[in-house]
Amino acid sequence: MLIIIGGGWAGLACAAALKRHASQPICIFEAAPRLGGRARGLLWSDRNIDNGQHLTIGAYERTLALLQAAGAPAWIRTPLNWCGLGRDAKIEQQWRVPSLAWPGRALWAAIPGLGPQGWPRAWRLSMAQTLIALHRQGWTLPDPSRADSENQSVARWLSQRRVPLGLIQHFWQPLTEGALNTELETARASTLIRVLRDSLAGPAGACDVLVPRHNLSIDGVEPIAAWLARQGVKIESGHRVKYVKPTEAGRWQVELVASGTQRSIAADAVIMALPFHASQRLWSDSALALTAASRRWSRLDHRAITTIWIALTEEQEQRLSHLPKWFVLNAIAGLPHCGQVVVRRERTLGVVISAQNAIRSDQDRDRIASQLAIQLRQQLKLEYSACDTKWITEKTATWACTVDAPQPSLDEQEGQTGLPGLFRCADDLVAHYPATIESAVRSAEATADGVIRFLSGR
Ligand SMILES: Cc1cc2nc3c(=O)[nH]c(=O)nc-3n(C[C@H](O)[C@H](O)[C@H](O)COP(=O)(O)OP(=O)(O)OC[C@H]3O[C@@H](n4cnc5c(N)ncnc54)[C@H](O)[C@@H]3O)c2cc1C
Known part of the structure; x- marks a missing residue:
């Protein structure tokens, strides 16, 4: 046994x-x-949500192979569209990352008119330079033999590369917090570089975003468990x-x-x-x-993640339908910045608070709830009441990638x-x-x- x-x-x-x-x-x-652990689906009223929004991408080769072997329903797959939202649901920056194989993706980052929209030239150049330098270095830090290269934080690596502050705020910070659930200042650069290697420098489709049609249980955990049970695996x-x-x-x-x-x-x-x-x-x-x-x-050590699911009316859903399935909320001067990333699901929006805004007490939660309401009113023109929301805080969501x-x-x-x-x-x-x-x-x-x-x- x-x-x-x-x-x-x-x-x-x-x-x-x-x-x-x-x-x-x-x-x-x-x-x-129920099965699925931290990555499982839930039913909230009649809405399908997850125990926290999960970003899954085409580079998840082994996960996708498992889903396919189990005969799970295909997930919705779209090319990555890295969008930063300003006020009034306005897209300020947009990088449509094509499903091309590397190096097409790096060049795309630099081409005016074709590459990222709303990115100043200095950002585009910096991005292309960083990706090409990483490619030349074999997707490691400049001198991986040095003992301290393992201990280099993302913040230090970016500062050594003289990456423009705006690009850090609009791209590198949300990317690091989203991918590593760890703050820029302490997040390990070599791990972020590995993520970039597998996604941005990966094969065609590696950056594509995958979203389950219903939720992680219906389209993942349950078909896998049923397939295992058919093969004689006992699941209790x-x-x-x-x-x-x-x-x-x-x-x-x-x-x-x-x-x-x-x-x-x-x-x-x-x-x-x-x-x-x-x-x-x-x-x-x-x-x-x-x-x-x-x-x-x-x-x-741990890092927490809070996901706030918001039930949308038909009118709200329609109004936000121009946005990609997954987007970033830009930090805006004078506005609270609690929600960092948003995922759009059927009749539901998931707002993610990761890495730095940990919720430790009821007071924290009340404060963040009122700040988030202000932020979403200004950034998404979204009005909602507390009973239209479901908060899920996972205190031990991930290990801290410091x-x-x-x-x-x-x-x-x-x-x-x-x-x-x-x-x-x-x-x-x-x-x-x-x-x-x-x-x-x-x-x-x-x-x-x-x-x-x-x-x-x-
Ligand atoms: C809110 C949130 C957001 C996340 N976002 C992403 C994301 O965007 N992309 C991504 O890829 N990953 C994300 N993750 C991480 C991802 O969910 C985990 O890395 C993954 O699910 C880990 O799976 P696991 O099976 O190793 O562990 P777990 O899912 O923790 O499974 C362990 C299981 O063991 C069970 N268990 C514990 N003790 C015992 C015991 N004594 N006896 C029997 N059973 C026991 C638990 O109940 C649990 O079901 C996120 C996680 C959270 C919580």
Whole structure:
């Protein structure tokens, strides 16, 4: 028996990868009543929303392969249109990134008339220069052999490149906060560069934006789970694993509770498909000896994300229909800047507050709610009342991709935890990759390979 703890995207992807090679029965235990973890859909009144808006792009190769293998419905795919909105729903800057393969995209950034609209010449030149310099450097920092290059923040890298302040405010800052959920001043530059390599410098379509037709559960989690179940994978929701214990026979005992009843199951291998804080808790509840992998978790930190879903009237939806599915709210002098990014869904708008505007108390929330109402009235000409909104705050949305967040070792990237037969996959286990659905899926596939090697070497 192979037991996977956690039914988020990492757990589901791990089961799919294991199923291809392992002969043992596979079982996923998920503590919550529903699968999908942080990237799951919800029904709000009769509206389909997600547990926080998720930006997914064409570069998510492994996620898209998983969806396709499971026969999930195709997501809505549009070329990236990087739009910055000023007052009165007016588009101030717009960069339609073509679905061309690199280097077409870099040249596009610089061509007057064809490249970004509303970008001064200095911004366009700076963007083209940065992309071409990165290409020449092999998508690393100028001198990756220097010890401090790992610790370079995005802010420092941009300042060394003398990037114009306006371009930082309108492009680099929202990009960094959106992709890494970490503030510019401490976000790790090498990770942002990896994101750029895979998207802007990736193959044709790598920058395209993908949005589920309904929500992440209907168009992703549920079809994947159904496909796994058809292949014999057992999936048990509402089952929390309390602790795991190595046995003398070199196997593992998994103790879990469901509806108040405790049971114990023996496993040949256990895979923790859990974020670092949940892994830390399970490790400590299991009284396992500290290893290099488990020590690293204590050096990681979180960042919160709040998403405010706003129910739109037909008239409001019509009025905003000229905007892309996903756009940036520019910072405007004299206006609060709480909402940073907006996603347009059917009859609903999702406004994202990431990285810096963390909501820690009811007072924070009240203050931000009233500031956001002012901001959206001015920027989107949107009037709404509190009962037209649904706030979702995920305090541990992602690990903080800061310069001092330790990278996973090669062993960890293969799923090793330091204890034989106990593995882990998660979104912090792909080197130089931020917390995303794609890193969860990639880590799951690498861990499944590690599990197969372990089982065949027994
Ligand atoms: C608001 C928000 C916005 C985000 N935006 C983006 C985005 O734009 N693009 C993007 O790609 N990614 C985004 N992410 C990150 C993305 O959601 C995660 O990286 C990804 O979902 C991680 O999947 P996972 O399976 O590794 O972890 P999780 O989704 O956390 O799954 C772990 C699962 O384990 C379960 N569990 C925990 N403890 C136990 C236990 N003891 N026993 C059994 N089960 C247990 C949990 O209930 C959970 O279901 C966002 C996340 C949030 C919260």
